[in-house]
Amino acid sequence: MKKVLTIAGSDCSGGAGIQADIKTMSAHGIYAMSVITALTAQNTMGVYEIFKLPKEFVARQLDCIFTDISPDAVKIGMVLSADIIEAIVYKLKKYNAKNIVLDTVMVSTSNDMLIDGNSMKQFMEELMPLASLITPNVPEAEVLSGIEIKTSKDVIAAATLISKRYKGAILIKGGHLHGNAKDLLYRNGEIKWFESERINNPNTHGTGCTLSSAIACGLAKGYNIEQSVKEAKDYITGAIRAGLNLGKGNGPLNHCYEVSSGR
Numbered sequence: 001m002k003k004v005l006t007i008a009g010s011d012c013s014g015g016a017g018i019q020a021d022i023k024t025m026s027a028h029g030i031y032a033m034s035v036i037t038a039l040t041a042q043n044t045m046g047v048y049e050i051f052k053l054p055k056e057f058v059a060r061q062l063d064c065i066f067t068d069i070s071p072d073a074v075k076i077g078m079v080l081s082a083d084i085i086e087a088i089v090y091k092l093k094k095y096n097a098k099n100i101v102l103d104t105v106m107v108s109t110s111n112d113m114l115i116d117g118n119s120m121k122q123f124m125e126e127l128m129p130l131a132s133l134i135t136p137n138v139p140e141a142e143v144l145s146g147i148e149i150k151t152s153k154d155v156i157a158a159a160t161l162i163s164k165r166y167k168g169a170i171l172i173k174g175g176h177l178h179g180n181a182k183d184l185l186y187r188n189g190e191i192k193w194f195e196s197e198r199i200n201n202p203n204t205h206g207t208g209c210t211l212s213s214a215i216a217c218g219l220a221k222g223y224n225i226e227q228s229v230k231e232a233k234d235y236i237t238g239a240i241r242a243g244l245n246l247g248k249g250n251g252p253l254n255h256c257y258e259v260s261s262g263r
């Protein structure tokens, strides 16, 4: 059985973070493992409190994973602070982790900060270069590139700049733009669009976490980046289309839509 590790924050409401990652991995038939960086008190309406775990404890969890059940791929989500980034970078290098998908989590849809502003330099210079693929949404790509993104042309310009700076593959997700939901993969100077219709569903809490986890599952199974993104895009589209409606705000996805629809 293939194994994937998620390094991320906990979302007690189950829509994003570690919980979304584990549901996604289970739906892909993958053995899921987790290293928790922070606990969040959040629900479909917002993030109310964040409890950071000590960097030593994050490091200890990483040791436990890598000295026992070595993962075939790693997904990284909310890393929160510079000292936690330092611990993650050190351990990923030490254990020679492979197939790393970095979801560049910065701000939640509810507009709450999920990373300390003063850790961005370390995030970009030390964590990003370890990734096989990074998956910013549009506001995150704007921060990473300094380019305002309104059109497909802007998406290409931002992807080119970010990829050149960190020398790796990048998928800019189009959930925050208008029209069809178009994600751009930029890799080795080549671009490829992954497009689906925009589904009229306000419940998209955890889409970024879910997509990046699904990509990590593909890499763990031995697919290349392009094939992993394609399969993950199909999966996220199905999970949004399944139309789960829970909570009073921006509700979660149905991660197990294939099971619950009887397929």
Ligand SMILES: Nc1ncnc2c1ncn2[C@@H]1O[C@H](COP(=O)(O)OP(=O)(O)O)[C@@H](O)[C@H]1O
Binding pocket: 136, 137, 138, 173, 174, 175, 176, 181, 182, 183, 196, 197, 198, 199, 200, 201, 204, 206, 207, 208, 209, 211, 233, 236, 237, 240
């Ligand atoms: N309404 C929607 N209909 C179809 N796909 C969507 C919709 N909203 C987001 N997506 C897709 O969900 C994935 C996550 O995108 P996005 O919402 O931009 O990320 P994040 O959750 O990190 O902000 C992307 O593949 C994007 O195209």
Ligand SMILES: Cc1ncc(COP(=O)(O)OP(=O)(O)O)c(N)n1
Binding pocket: 008, 009, 010, 011, 016, 017, 018, 040, 077, 078, 105, 107, 108, 109, 110, 114, 204, 205, 206, 207, 208, 209, 210
């Ligand atoms: C613990 C935790 N991690 C990440 C997020 C952000 O999730 P994401 O899928 O990137 O986007 P939204 O849920 O904000 O659409 C989170 N909220 N909590």
